[in-house]
Amino acid sequence: MAITINIYYTGKEGNALKFAKEMMSKGVVERIRSAEGNLKYEYFAPLEDKTTILLIDSWTDQAAIDRHHASSMMQEIKDLREKYDLTMKVERYMSDQDGVPESDQKFIRE
Structure with missing residues (x-):
């Protein structure tokens, strides 16, 4: 059973986005993605909150x-x-x- 963790990073003056970009530029994100058991490690920006970055982090197990x-x-x-x-x-x-x-699949467009 996979475990997904959503982490909302919030900071002033665009700091959350700067953090995510530095995580990527330093190669930390790629190392995490290549770690045994990692299924997903992706950053997203909420449209209505410019101070926050969402990380979706999924793993195979605890x-x-x-x-x-x-x-x-x-x-x-x-x-x-x-x-x-x-x-x-x-x-x-x-x-x-x-x-x-x-019952939910009728709402999904593929």
Whole structure:
């Protein structure tokens, strides 16, 4: 069962976007994406909130998240969060093993 974590990074004067860009330019994002168990690591910008960046971070299981949290990358991430003085709001979701219910599929356009 996959675990998805949504992290809303918020900061003043575009700092959340600067953080995400530096994460990418330093190669931290690519290293996370290539880590065993990582399924998704993508940043998004909410249209109505210019101070926030959303990270959608998905892993195969808790063991993969624990390995990530124990890695040296976490210190790099922490240092960048502090550099840009970001606050965080975190949501955690477990995937539905059965997928999208048939009753909901009529609302999906592929």
